[in-house]
Amino acid sequence: MIDSLKQYPAMKDSGVSWLGQVPGHWDVRRMKLLLREVDSRSISGKEQLLRVSQYTGVTQRKSVDGSDAADTRAASLVGYKRVMPSDLVINIMLAWNGSMGVSRYDGIASPAYCVYRFKPGAMPWYYHELLRLPLYKGRIKTASTGVVESRLRLYSDDLGRIEAIQPPPAEQAAIVRFLDWANGRLERAIRAKRKVIALLNEQKQAIIHRAVTRGLDPSVPLKPSGIPWLGDIPRHWEVMPLKFLCRRIQNGATPSTSEQRYYENGTVPWFGPSSISSSIELGRPVRHLADIAFEDGKARLIIGPAVLVIVIGATAGKMSLLLGDGATNQQITAFELKSDRIAPQFGIQQLRTSEHWLKSTASTATIPILDSGVVNRLPLAFPTVGEQECILSALSNDTLPLNTAISRLEREIDLLREYRTRLVADVVTGKLDVREAAARLPDEAPLDTVEDDADLSDETEAADEEAIA
Incomplete structure (x- = not known):
């Protein structure tokens, strides 16, 4: 189905040099016309704490021990910003690298973040995809206030001035529907490869464990x-x-x-x-x-x-x-x-x-x-350092086939991610027409595509909390 996608029959100059051409019936408007900032604060601090990542968007911050306790170093969550489903949450200090996203959850987020609610005619999940594109990351970086990268801040006025593509609402919905389907297919392929990698790593660790504990x-x-x-x-x-x-x-x-x-x-x-x-x-x-x-x-x-x-x-x-x-x-x-x-x-x-x-x-x-x-x-x-070096040399040989297989699978995952990034960019910016394809899609339960990898979390979250605690 993806291979059969075609371009729109009529394109026009968007009037914005970095956007280029867009479909003839699409509009280009400032972000301030599509959303508004909301600043509702938590009274109890008991709501679900949310996090914002450049990799996974808005997710729930679960306690490491699985309990209901908040995963935070802040003494209190009173005064944290309320977030409703479909709100856009932006880490203003890291907006330039894509640390933003639309929330699926009702909860609270750091007071250092900004929360926005979309106006009628703007579908949240379409703009979730649009604003996280590499193209828009570059625009957000230039729009942010600050002299050097580490001090950049995307304030509401900065965001409001950014130019945004606006397809008709029905077309936004079709794009979101198609991307949900395509992302689901790609994510299933990625997860299947991850499972194989996990099995190979288990085999590798068993070899390593025996060598470094038994010689x-x-x-x-x-x-x-x-x-x-x-x-x-x-x-x-x-x-x-x-x-x-x-x-x-x-x-x-x-x-x-x-x-x-x-x-x-x-x-x-x-x-x-x-x-x-x-x-x-x-x-x-x-x-x-x-x-x-x-x-x-x-x-x-x-x-x-x-x-x-x-x-x-x-x-x-x-x-x-x-x-x-x-x-x-x-x-x-x-x-x-x-x-x-x-x-x-x-x-x-x-x-x-x-x-x-x-x-x-x-x-x-x-x-x-x-x-x-x-x-x-x-x-x-x-043992002696000499024997340790012999063990390491043997391990290098014994695990070489496993490392080769793991590297190949990881490269295949990288290629799938690159393809997904290119596909999303082409669809949300109007380079490919998905209206007919979306209309033919079967109804499917959406796949949770949030990556469950703690290594992808944002290092700055703790610093945000310490600054406001």
Whole structure:
């Protein structure tokens, strides 16, 4: 059905250089004519807390332990902004990267956000797709107030001046219907590939776990390790607390964002919990810090190799390996390893076997927090560095076919996402006509396309709350 889509029979110049041509019967209007800001505040603070992400739009912030408690560090949610289904919620500090979306939920959002309600003739879910396009992200960035990227803000007046495409209401509905169907098909394909990746990762982790806890020789004599998640280990291996295998242990810090000199022309990567995923290697840094941040004592330089452990927050217990130099925020503790005792890759692979146990020890009164003493005393079982390197070399060979298969599937998922982005852009901007296709679609239950990946959450949410708490 997608392959049979055609262009509109008549196009016209939109009158806006960055929009180009649009279908002849579509209008172009300022956003201020399509929506209005609403500012209703919570009296009780008991409503469902919502979050806004550039990846997943507006979602519910669920407590890490599955309870009804709010997943937040704010002392109170009284005064948070009320959000109704079909309202547009925008993180004004990150609007330029797409941190906005239409809500499916009744709830509350950070007072640092803006909430808008669409006027008659503007279908919320059409504009949800339109405003999150790369094309519109660029326009929003130029419309935002501020000098440098990290200080950009999209205020209501800025949003109101942005030009918006307006198809007839019935056509907006047809576009939303078609995209729901197409996104459902693509999401099912992506989820099927994710399931295969999960199975391959399980197989890979089983190989890794055996190697870093038993070594390569299956006939080697064993002894009890006294460590629940390790079990028996080779008799000649040592067991030692993590803190004795480190050159230095330190917590991170966050330089004030109001001091732009700490971030301008920064070269040192600064990591947060969102940088730590299921991979042993660190993901993207949240920001980069300038040398002056360290000279003023507002940040602490980590000399790699170091194990970074999240000690505060919903993902407490997760860890990754920093090979070079860097810095972290205060939710992360860095353990700079003694490389003459522990091969960094061996250390992180074994330590990650403790993640579930470590998370279970976190306090859950308000937000999960790990006891520093417990983390410092995490036991490591290890042979000589030479034997560790042999184990790592064997693991590299044994897991190569699995890594190749996983990489291929991940690339296929990336291609599906790229195709989805291009399809959405072509449909909502009038490059493809979906009216007939939408009319032929069967009625189907919508697929929940929100990605359940905590690694995609926005690092700045906690900072927003701390600023207003």
